[in-house]
Amino acid sequence: MKVLFHVQHLLGIGHVRRAAAIARALGEAGFAVTVAQGGFDVPGTDWGGAEVVRLPPVRSADTGFRTLLDADDRPIDTGWKKRRAAELLALLARVKPDILLVETFPFGRRAFAFELVPMLEIARRASPRPLIACSVRDILVDKKDPAKVEAMADTALAFFDLVLVHGDPAVIPFEASFPPAARVAHLIRYTGYVGAPSTREAPPGDGVDEVVVSVGGGAVGAGLLRAALAARALSGQRNARWRLLAGPDLPAGTVAELKAAAAEGVIVEPARPDFPSLLARCRLSVSQAGYNTVMDVMRAGCRAVFVPFAAAGETEQTRRAELLAARGHCLVVPEAGLTPERLARAVDDAMAGPPPPRAAVALDGARTAAAL
Numbered sequence: 001m002k003v004l005f006h007v008q009h010l011l012g013i014g015h016v017r018r019a020a021a022i023a024r025a026l027g028e029a030g031f032a033v034t035v036a037q038g039g040f041d042v043p044g045t046d047w048g049g050a051e052v053v054r055l056p057p058v059r060s061a062d063t064g065f066r067t068l069l070d071a072d073d074r075p076i077d078t079g080w081k082k083r084r085a086a087e088l089l090a091l092l093a094r095v096k097p098d099i100l101l102v103e104t105f106p107f108g109r110r111a112f113a114f115e116l117v118p119m120l121e122i123a124r125r126a127s128p129r130p131l132i133a134c135s136v137r138d139i140l141v142d143k144k145d146p147a148k149v150e151a152m153a154d155t156a157l158a159f160f161d162l163v164l165v166h167g168d169p170a171v172i173p174f175e176a177s178f179p180p181a182a183r184v185a186h187l188i189r190y191t192g193y194v195g196a197p198s199t200r201e202a203p204p205g206d207g208v209d210e211v212v213v214s215v216g217g218g219a220v221g222a223g224l225l226r227a228a229l230a231a232r233a234l235s236g237q238r239n240a241r242w243r244l245l246a247g248p249d250l251p252a253g254t255v256a257e258l259k260a261a262a263a264e265g266v267i268v269e270p271a272r273p274d275f276p277s278l279l280a281r282c283r284l285s286v287s288q289a290g291y292n293t294v295m296d297v298m299r300a301g302c303r304a305v306f307v308p309f310a311a312a313g314e315t316e317q318t319r320r321a322e323l324l325a326a327r328g329h330c331l332v333v334p335e336a337g338l339t340p341e342r343l344a345r346a347v348d349d350a351m352a353g354p355p356p357p358r359a360a361v362a363l364d365g366a367r368t369a370a371a372l
Contacts, residue, residue: 003031004097005050005135006088006116008038008109010060010068013217013247014290015137016042018166018194019103022135024048025366034095036088038112040071042217043248044273053091056084063220063312068111085115092119100130106155107136107178110148120159132160135369137291138167138193140177142315153180156187163187164369166194166291168361172323177316191369192362195295200274207278211242211347213286214275216293218247222254223338224307225268228286229261230340236348240283243267245275276300284350286343289321289332297330298359304330305346307338329356 003026009015016039024046026033033050040057058076061067068076092100100123103109105116123130134156143149156163165174169190175181181188213228215221225244232242244262246255248271259268272278279285279300287293289308297304306324308317321332331353333346362368 001031001098002095003033003099003101004036004092004095004130005033005101005103006036006038006105006119007103008058008112009042010039010058010065011063011217011219012290013042013249014292015039015103016045017292018137019135020045020047021194021366022101022369023050025370026050029367029370031099031370034091034097036091038084055087056080058084063314065111065312081114085118088115088119089122092122096126097123097130098128100132101135102133103135104137105134106152106159107134107140117155124159131162133162133164134160135164136166137316138165138172138174139316139319141313142177146179149178150180152178153183156184160187162189162372164372165190166192166365166369168192171361172319177319189372190362191365191372193291193295193298194365194369195292195299195363200277202272202274202277202281206274207243207281209240209283210278210281211237211240211284211286212245212278212282213242214245214271214293215247215250215288216271216290218250218271220309220311221247221288222250223335224286224288225250225254225258227307227338227340227343229258229266231344231347232263232266234340234344237284237351239265241265241267243269243278245269245271247271284347286347289317291320294320294324295363298324298361299363301356301358303350303353303356305333305343305350306330307333307335307343310335327357328354329359 007019023033027048035050035052037052038055057071058068061069070076262268276296279302285297285302285304289306306321308321310318324330325332331346331350
């Protein structure tokens with residue numbers, strides 16, 4: 001069975017990590033997977049045995065997602081869109097998939113309707129017709145325009161056979177962030193969370209009894225790292241080693257600045273592929289609340305402080321973090337008004353409180369998606 005998997009990330013790397021875990025699970029289940037990768041390369045991504053076809057890459061200019069830039073940092077135009085759509089449709093014709101899997105759309109990625117709608121229309125008319133499925137995370141960003149939300153449901157009903165929600169309804173049902181979920185309820189299958197276990201073990205000693213501060217890809221994490229650097233001296237955990245992980249999208253100048261300001265007992269280094277094993281050994285995790293980081297924290301069962309990314313109207317991370325905080329899994333510090341003092345207080349409160357309960361959520365979402 002041939003799978004064509006369309007994957008497009010614009011800012012962070014969470015979508016790519018989750019998609020790669022699903023691609024690996026599909027390969028392990030015996031599928032022949034081709035990934036149409038529309039974002040810039042994320043070093044260290046393990047797609048398993050999938051064929052990865054790189055479309056002309058595009059990224060967001062900022063957290064507002066209003067301006068999309070090509071490989072030369074120029075805003076994409078009509079000509080660029082036509083060229084990229086043609087490449088995607090040629091790939092569809094070559095692969096002739098039995099299953100067409102689309103990451104996020106129609107519940108996001110509306111800026112890529114120029115290539116996705118034609119691909120879906122052709123797939124719907126094909127004979128034999130492929131199964132068409134959407135791969136979407138647990139929580140959507142809130143939309144202010146109800147008409148746009150209803151249009152998402154219309155598109156799902158027009159083109160899709162399955163909507164694979166990578167979450168657990170016992171934690172948060174899809175309708176909590178997508179009000180018209182009842183209209184597409186017959187399409188929805190919950191896979192559980194895609195939390196891939198670590199395949200790499202950290203060297204002896206790394207992570208042991210440390211405060212591990214991470215920011216995912218790092219594109220929007222500089223403020224948290226700076227606050228953590230100053231918070232250590234204000235915290236009761238000042239005698240612990242603090243390890244700050246700078247993601248690949250953090251500017252080199254910012255990384256150099258953090259390293260220069262790091263006191264003895266503080267390590268500033270690039271994000272690591274053995275990150276989950278660091279969490280399994282750490283005293284405390286301090287991070288944003290992106291999907292993949294939260295799943296790593298839940299799997300590790302460590303104490304955690306989340307500072308959810310909330311710029312430009314983003315609500316997804318805040319909702320996820322607050323939900324877990326209500327269940328005793330973490331403490332939350334709002335990004336707005338983040339200071340070293342507030343972060344240090346949260347670190348001390350997290351250490352003084354009871355250990356988090358064992359995660360009662362499904363974390364094998366990649367394999368379940370492949371089975372479905």
